[in-house]
Amino acid sequence: MSNSTHPSRIRGLSEIVADYRYILCDAWGVVHNGVTAYPAALDALKRCRQAGRKVLIITNAPRPKQQVMEQFTRLGVDHDAFDAIITSGEAARDYLAARPGIRIHHVGEERDLAIYDGLDVSMAGEEGAELISCTGLFDDTTETPDTYADAFARWKAQGLPLLCANPDKVVERGDKLVWCAGALAESYAGIGGETIILGKPHRPIYETAMARFAELTGGPVDAGAILAIGDAAETDLRGANDFGLDVLFVTAGIHAEAYGERENPDTDRVNAFLEGTGIGARAYIPHLTF
CATH class of the missing domain: 3.40.50.1000 (HAD superfamily/HAD-like)
Structure with missing residues (x-):
């Protein structure tokens, strides 16, 4: 090297x-x-x-x-x-495919829902989920990781692991930087939440x-x-x-x-x-x- x-x-x-x-x-x-x-x-x-x-x-x-x-x-x-x-x-899909029937609570934009196409997963609310599946923020134009502080506390209290499908914390969009799923995973880990982070x-x-x-x-x-x-x-x-x-x-x-x-x-x-x-x-x- x-x-x-x-x-x-x-x-x-x-x-x-x-x-x-x-x-x-x-x-x-x-x-x-x-x-x-x-x-x-x-x-x-x-x-x-x-x-x-x-x-x-x-x-x-x-x-x-x-x-x-x-x-x-x-x-x-x-x-x-x-x-x-x-x-x-794709790495996140492989993880979920190895756990057929898992109940997930999706966090991220609607456009990311295609990640679950063809998988044996069940969509659930926070209370019924076994896993938080995070592809990003619901609205990366208005929200920040701090927006999710209360949600992080609830998820941790329920012992929910967070699967992060995008380890990036920020990316460029034109001439601006926008928050990504990796920033949420970092914040959740910061309060002691369990995270599963896939990708680079x-x-x-x-x-x-x-x-x-x-x-x-x-x-x-x-x-x-x-x-x-x-x-x-x-x-x-x-x-x-x-x-x-x-x-x-x-x-x-x-x-x-x-x-x-x-x-x-x-x-x-x-x-x-x-x-x-x-x-x-x-x-x-x-x-x-x-």
Whole structure:
């Protein structure tokens, strides 16, 4: 692993891609911002595929991959930029599928209900539930984790575990940051509630990625041949570091304000940020380009 808390800045992925056979790329903050796609990032991934690299999108979206594909189409994310998608929503589905008949209380927007399609689960109110299944806030435009303080207390009193289908705490939506399910899970854990958190930075989703790469290539995969790309320190970077993967850090994402100018981040501030989190990267770049 070539990660360092003092990574060099690169102009484009072409400077380092020859060292890797596989690209494991985050979605939100790297290839789109929740409103529109980033054409240069998509071009970079397409060029990697044209050069024989396998490209997986790994996202903490709390939805099935088909729904994410539909979102990509709406945002203008070209499906030719990747070979396959892995989502934390699929990991949550696997968890629930292993517990047929479980009674769940859903917390999140109505659009996320597709995560339960085809599963043997029963929707219940708080009092009748065995599990809180959280895909996000009911309304991330008006609510914050503090909105749920009373609910957290009730759930803890009932001994309800919280299944978090999206470990991200915040994501970009256009030029704004919005709260995600990971922030609710963090707050619930903070009062002693039991949480089950799936997706990045946790090991199982990286094991799924390794298996998917092996399927795509028809043989074993060396973790040293994988380059992870992401913008979020506690999910993308920490997860990749913990799994032993090199990382390309995209700085013009959710932490952009920490580094000065979005398009021209200050190297000393990038290094200080990484030192403070104890996370390394092979290199950094403001936006993903080739």
